Amino acid sequence: xSPVVCNGQSVELSEEGFLVDPSLWNEELAVLLAKxxxxxxxxxxxxxxVIRFIRGHFVANNNAPMVRSICKTxxxxxxxxYELFPxxxxxxxxxxxxxxxxxxxx
Amino acid sequence: xxxxxxxxxxxxxLTEADFQQGLEVFRxxxxxxxxxxxxxxxxxxxxxxxxHYHRMDSTLENIPxxxxxxxxxxxxxxxxxxxxxxxxxVGAKPFDREMAKAWIDAVFGRCSLCGRCSINCTIGxxxxxxxxxxxxxxxxxxxxxxxxxxxVDNSLLHGNNMAVTKQDWVETVQWIEEELQLETxxxxxxxxxxxxxxxxxxxxxxxxxxxxxxSLQASAKVFWAAKEDWTLASDGGWxxxxxxxxxxxxEQAGTITKHLVDAMARxxxxxxxxxECGHGYGAARWEGPEWLRKSYxxxxxxxxxxxxxxxxxxxxxLDPSKNTAPVTLHDPCNLVRHGGICEAQRRVxxxxxxxxxxxxxxxxxxxxxxxxxxxxxxxxxxxxxxQSGGMKAxxxxxxxxxxxxxxxxxxxxQLMELNKEYQLNVQIKxxxxxxxxxxxxxx
Amino acid sequence: MEPLHLGVLLAGxxxxxxxxxxxxxxxxxxxxxxYSKPAGDSVQGVVYAFTKGMAPWAKESVRMNLPSYxxxxxxxxxxxxxxxxxxxxxxxxxxxxxxxxxxxxxxxxGVLGGFSLFGKRIFKPQLRGLSCPDDFxxxxxxxxxxxxxxxxxxxxxxxxxxxxxxILLLVYAPLGKIRHCFFFFTTRYHLGAFFGRRGTFPPRA
Numbered sequence: 001x002s003p004v005v006c007n008g009q010s011v012e013l014s015e016e017g018f019l020v021d022p023s024l025w026n027e028e029l030a031v032l033l034a035k036x037x038x039x040x041x042x043x044x045x046x047x048x049x050v051i052r053f054i055r056g057h058f059v060a061n062n063n064a065p066m067v068r069s070i071c072k073t074x075x076x077x078x079x080x081x082y083e084l085f086p087x088x089x090x091x092x093x094x095x096x097x098x099x100x101x102x103x104x105x106x
Numbered sequence: 107x108x109x110x111x112x113x114x115x116x117x118x119x120l121t122e123a124d125f126q127q128g129l130e131v132f133r134x135x136x137x138x139x140x141x142x143x144x145x146x147x148x149x150x151x152x153x154x155x156x157x158h159y160h161r162m163d164s165t166l167e168n169i170p171x172x173x174x175x176x177x178x179x180x181x182x183x184x185x186x187x188x189x190x191x192x193x194x195x196v197g198a199k200p201f202d203r204e205m206a207k208a209w210i211d212a213v214f215g216r217c218s219l220c221g222r223c224s225i226n227c228t229i230g231x232x233x234x235x236x237x238x239x240x241x242x243x244x245x246x247x248x249x250x251x252x253x254x255x256x257x258v259d260n261s262l263l264h265g266n267n268m269a270v271t272k273q274d275w276v277e278t279v280q281w282i283e284e285e286l287q288l289e290t291x292x293x294x295x296x297x298x299x300x301x302x303x304x305x306x307x308x309x310x311x312x313x314x315x316x317x318x319x320x321s322l323q324a325s326a327k328v329f330w331a332a333k334e335d336w337t338l339a340s341d342g343g344w345x346x347x348x349x350x351x352x353x354x355x356x357e358q359a360g361t362i363t364k365h366l367v368d369a370m371a372r373x374x375x376x377x378x379x380x381x382e383c384g385h386g387y388g389a390a391r392w393e394g395p396e397w398l399r400k401s402y403x404x405x406x407x408x409x410x411x412x413x414x415x416x417x418x419x420x421x422x423x424l425d426p427s428k429n430t431a432p433v434t435l436h437d438p439c440n441l442v443r444h445g446g447i448c449e450a451q452r453r454v455x456x457x458x459x460x461x462x463x464x465x466x467x468x469x470x471x472x473x474x475x476x477x478x479x480x481x482x483x484x485x486x487x488x489x490x491x492x493q494s495g496g497m498k499a500x501x502x503x504x505x506x507x508x509x510x511x512x513x514x515x516x517x518x519x520q521l522m523e524l525n526k527e528y529q530l531n532v533q534i535k536x537x538x539x540x541x542x543x544x545x546x547x548x549x
Numbered sequence: 550m551e552p553l554h555l556g557v558l559l560a561g562x563x564x565x566x567x568x569x570x571x572x573x574x575x576x577x578x579x580x581x582x583x584y585s586k587p588a589g590d591s592v593q594g595v596v597y598a599f600t601k602g603m604a605p606w607a608k609e610s611v612r613m614n615l616p617s618y619x620x621x622x623x624x625x626x627x628x629x630x631x632x633x634x635x636x637x638x639x640x641x642x643x644x645x646x647x648x649x650x651x652x653x654x655x656x657x658x659g660v661l662g663g664f665s666l667f668g669k670r671i672f673k674p675q676l677r678g679l680s681c682p683d684d685f686x687x688x689x690x691x692x693x694x695x696x697x698x699x700x701x702x703x704x705x706x707x708x709x710x711x712x713x714x715x716i717l718l719l720v721y722a723p724l725g726k727i728r729h730c731f732f733f734f735t736t737r738y739h740l741g742a743f744f745g746r747r748g749t750f751p752p753r754a
Contacts, residue, residue: 015488063269067317068278078285078320087526089317091519103257104268105313105347105383105482105516139739141575146736148726149684151676152610152617166678175679188724196725197681224744226610228621229729230598230737392747395584405586446588446748470752471609 004032016091018101025055025098033096038087047084047096049074054097064094064102112252117207124247125201129184131246135239143231144178147171153233156226158473158497159216159490170223170233173212177240180205209244213237214251215487218479218494219352220439225470241354250353251484257349261362266345268312276340278315282323286330289323290547295330297322300373301337307375308336308409309346309366309390311383311515321515324542325381328413331545332421336379343369346380348389350397351440352480359389360397366390370404377405379412382536384438384478384514387445408441410513413541414450417457423546429459431533433540434507436465436498436521437472438514451513451537458537458544465501473497475512477520492527495520499528509533511540553712554639560719567723568731575735587746594745598737601751617669620662627659628691631698635715638701638708649702656699663692683725690718691727 001013006029012020017037019025030051034040040047053073057065067089071078085092090106136144153170154160160168167173175197182189182198189198199205217237224232244250261267266275276299283297298304308329314322329336338344343365350359370378380387391406416422435455441447448469455462467473476495481487498521502510510532512518521534605611611618630652637644644652667688670676697711721727744750 015485018485064316066270066274066278066315067319068274068281068315072281088522090313091523101253101485102268102316103253103260103483104316105311106317106519136578137581138576138578138735139581139743141578142732142735142739145571145575145732146729148729149676149679149681150617150621151673151679152614154675155613156610164675166675169675169679172679192724194682195686196683224740226608227740228608228610229733230740232740232743392585395586396581399582399584401584401586443749444747448749449753467609470749 128243128247132243153223162496220474265342266312298337304337306336324538327542339369346386351389363394382513384440388440410450424544428544431508433509434505436512475517475520560716564719589748591742591745594750595741597751598741623658624662627695630655659695
């Protein structure tokens with residue numbers, strides 16, 4: 001997939017649009033990915049609290065959090081998560097938070 | 107891409123012994139049915155249009171017979187007299203690096219093992235049987251795409267394919283139980299865990315607890331309404347998936363099946379109930395006993411069959427006016443064509459909705475969504491997966507439906523992507539979600 | 550007995566014996582013991598596979614490719630007719646004019662079908678890409694056989710050429726893809742048994 005250019009730096013994306021190197025993530029990149037991958041022009045506070053929680057969890061545990069943890073920690077209701085990220089928590093939220101693609105049926 | 111390199115470097119490092127090992131494993135997968143298949147293809151080419159890959163990208167490489175030929179050319183060269191005497195005449199070819207690469211591209215990269223070509227073959231060759239043997243051979247040579255293998259390894263290591271911990275799973279079940287109690291207003295609504303001697307052990311796709319628990323809640327709501335005696339396993343044996351069906355390593359597949367068999371024995375349940383999942387049903391219902399080389403001492407059913415029985419026996423009452431948007435139904439290959447479950451979901455949907463339209467074609471002739479056969483796990487083939495899914499997207503558009511029901515979580519994920527890529531503007535739901543929506547609470 | 554007649558019979562015996570050998574060879578791969586509980590009946594599946602499952606409307610591949618399907622059908626009908634004529638020629642059976650007339654129609658169809666499929670294989674790039682020399686040899690031998698059978702009905706003097714060609718065809722038949730004349734049946738049987746057991750064949754609704 002063609003790379004995204006962020007602050008003059010070219011960042012490589014996998015076939016699925018996930019960061020090839022998750023460590024390169026930053027918040028500007030999340031904004032760019034949101035636009036390119038999810039068609040989101042604006043990230044609201046709710047978006048950010050979900051993205052930041054997922055990112056923090058990933059940095060600490062090297063995996064994606066359960067959607068339950070996302071809801072419980074951020075206070076965003078489950079159904080709202082699916083509205084915020086049309087591609088869902090995995091291909092939507094986790095992607096914007098710079099995680100690699102989770103294994104399994106996603 | 108690092109992953110691609112991994113497979114490429116593995117290809118470069120192949121030794122003669124690896125090829126011999128691959129051939130041996132391949133040969134071991136063949137019984138007389140497969141031997142007959144490998145003697146039958148007449149290269150008529152009529153299978154081309156049956157394949158969703160070829161429909162959306164009509165190259166030679168996407169013709170099922172061409173994929174088959176890559177494999178049978180090696181078969182001829184190594185296992186037939188004519189292939190040894192006159193390889194040029196009968197198209198026999200050696201199994202070398204180039205051929206191994208072509209096999210990977212054909213059987214992992216251009217096939218979802220959906221079996222639509224079997225039904226349409228002029229002769230009657232069940233091609234996926236041969237493709238599976240080839241995948242197994244490649245596996246023995248260390249040539250399974252790493253992300254597909256990682257999904258299998260997760261199951262082997264963690265007991266589920268997304269590496270969900272026991273604590274995370276149990277907490278999610280408890281959370282969904284609270285949500286269900288809120289939804290039904292019944293504090294007695296439960297998602298029982300480890301209930302000894304329950305009639306049904308219900309199993310789910312890890313994608314549900316991890317990211318999409320609403321379908322689990324919907325299934326639980328149906329069981330609640332039917333006053334069913336059911337349980338979930340807290341540890342080992344709650345995950346219905348088995349990607350061993352896709353890497354075609356029967357030993358690993360058998361080990362994963364054993365998680366379910368052991369949970370059934372541990373909890374003393376009568377019937378193993380597979381949630382809405384095509385490959386999971388195929389793996390548990392059909393292939394599991396073959397991998398383990400013994401019959402199960404219990405029954406296996408799809409939740410679709412149970413819902414069908416509930417509706418038929420009046421154990422649940424449905425109000426179809428709760429689902430009035432035009433609905434269509436996707437037929438997962440492993441559940442319908444390869445699984446034999448075809449009408450139950452239709453009977454249920456007709457009772458749960460007011461505006462149900464079939465896709466064309468449907469049932470045994472259905473098109474794969476494009477995400478089957480492990481495609482969803484193999485990132486390198488994403489473009490092809492989305493492109494081949496165009497067939498399904500066209501079908502959905504033509505149906506005029508606003509809701510696509512898919513009794514398979516794998517298909518659902520692919521359909522969600524198709525929805526985005528092809529701007530279908532549909533909702534994608536499980537059968538249980540439709541039923542849960544239409545449930546009339548019991549008096 | 551005339552040497553050519555004997556030659557044809559010997560070639561026929563070779564073809565049958567080689568097919569038997571190939572069949573035994575395939576059988577030696579062994580039967581798969583199945584442990585899963587059947588959902589349907591494999592016998593019913595086999596019956597379906599050989600009856601309704603072969604109807605032109607039962608398969609999308611046929612519905613979408615009717616000209617090719619028709620060409621294949623008349624080609625095969627022509628081949629079978631030509632073998633009937635060969636049998637009559639060798640054993641000196643006197644055919645009534647009506648039957649000769651019918652045989653001519655069927656062999657004309659066979660020739661047209663055979664050569665049109667040959668042309669399709671040459672001129673359609675994908676089908677050419679799918680082909681190996683055996684595909685062309687098998688078609689040519691069979692199409693020529695039908696053509697010579699047709700000409701023989703007009704001019705019995707051509708019997709020698711025809712029978713020589715028939716010997717070639719029969720000797721070649723089990724070596725290449727013409728072996729599907731036998732394996733078609735075992736393959737279809739296995740397909741029917743598989744989908745029958747799974748409850749997919751015969752399709753409902």
